Amino acid sequence: MDTREYGEVGAKRRQGKTMNSASHDVHADDGGAFLMPRHSAKILSVRELAPGITHLVLEDAYVARHAAAGQFINLYTNDPTRMMPRPFGVSAVEGDAITLIFAVVGSGTLDFSRLRAGDSIDVLGPLGRGFDMSRSARYVLVGGGLGIPPLLYAAQQLMARSDADSLALLGYRDIRYADSTASRYCDAVRSIDESEGNVITLLNRHLGGLDGDECGEGKSGETIILSCGPHPMMKAVAQWASAHAIPSQLSLEARMGCGFGSCVACVEDTVEGRKKVCMDGPVFTADELGWAV
């Protein structure tokens, strides 16, 4: 078979600016090559980070090379009767090692939590449109609960940048499982649990100017909020950001059927109609979602 025609069209398509131009039609370094299909990856370690929360590391050179912060990968369980993909935001990349952090919420995540070093698992990705971190800015990473892991990867990438700062504002139900990791990457980390408040409390406290902006303005004057967490939390964050004239990007979670744009199961209403979370997102701006006030 001959793939020249696709190569040409693929290359042309990449030149077009779309809503997804940020990081979704990625792998420019591959020219017109096809993306890696579903493939096997080796598990390097699996441990319980906190009760009910699993920290899984797998070896995948392709994902490691291409994953942008905010993108996700599909995992497929080794039980052949459980066919659907489970999408997880990439939490860290070190060498060829990909870290995922997730809660055990059902049969699929239970299967993954029981994997051991040396096991193999099927992977597809990286998938979706990640955070746009192209600007020189102070990035405020607003995470809630199990939405925090993708922000850790954003923090990891920002740490390597001389033109960007990062402040993490993290909200937990109880156990502050990600604070120590976030502290390794971020310029400052502030967290809160439900006994005290939520991420809006933190935003008011550290960004709202109520008690002075103790975390500083950063090297550049611009502030951008990147957020991931429960849907209602992100809506509140988007509205807070909008009220304070701060642009925000929200990484949505959705029940997905394929994860790469074919099945149209994981849609979200946007100002341009129903968009696929897996392919047009998972990261959308507050303006795209119509969540800005």
Place this chain on the structure above:
Amino acid sequence: MMESLQTDPAGTGMRSEASGEEGRSPRAETPGTDEPHTGWRHGTVVAGVRWKNPVGTASGTFNLAACGRYYDVSAMGAISTKGVSPVPWEGNPTPRTAETPCGTVNAVGLQNPGVEHYLIDELPKLKALGATVVTNVAGHSDDDYAQVVARLADSPADMLEINVSCPNVSHGGMSVGTDPLALFRLIGRLRSISDKPMVVKLSPNVTDIVEIAKACVDAGADALSLINTLVGMRLDINTGKPILANNTGGVSGPCILPIALSFVWRVRQALPNIPIIGIGGISKGEDALEFLYAGANAVEVGAASLLDPVAPLRVAHELESLLDSRPQLAEKLEKGMAW
């Protein structure tokens, strides 16, 4: 020399894992590479339309912008596109999908940007790539179907597939496809609008599939595709409520394979000459071959494509090898005949 070839040294139409990250071998200088070729050894003919190989993508599980990034879609026997309606449809609320052992239950509700968008965007792109295109037609009413078929009548689509079997829309879809008289009237009307090879996609949610199939053939259908999904549902035992916002959905995946085979076989027994596209739970070459032995002239891969984007092309390659050792079957398919 195109970049795309470099990670496809085996010429399979998709990225090979073995080609690795750094190990992209420069493609050997091959004389005559300007001539497009497909390299398939075993094609099939469905209602006069030649497919490069007997494997297509099933409607609703293929999106060019998504799948075209993973493989050479023109290498498929045919691409059956997502159902198109006269105007954009926004589909059902979410959740739209639920898991079931060896399958999925979905209720997307035919969200699509409408036939005008399809004619400007997806169809020309697919044809420019060299794909054989089966355009799936959806509607809420007979007038809807007629309007879409009229718009497609002089389009470059190779075949039309009339979707009278979607279980997830309130009007049209399955409500037409389960009533032989209503179906006869609709297909007869569409037949008068377009001479394009017309496939009718049948629902398994009927008492007598043969009666339905005969109504389509009597009304002038050129071919049948079967089966669409089976009506099903899952409930959340914590809330006691259906998982899907639509309550019920369509079951697909390997769990429906034996059911689909029995439908194809029954229709083939009753109608020896009508071309049949077999669909339902195909995830490997052996499954496709089983459908050919049940009487299908071609097959389409559906749910498996959602679990690995390159699944349809992989199935096509696997079937190719299986047909190598079955020359009689391969010869019949090439002549437009079923087993």
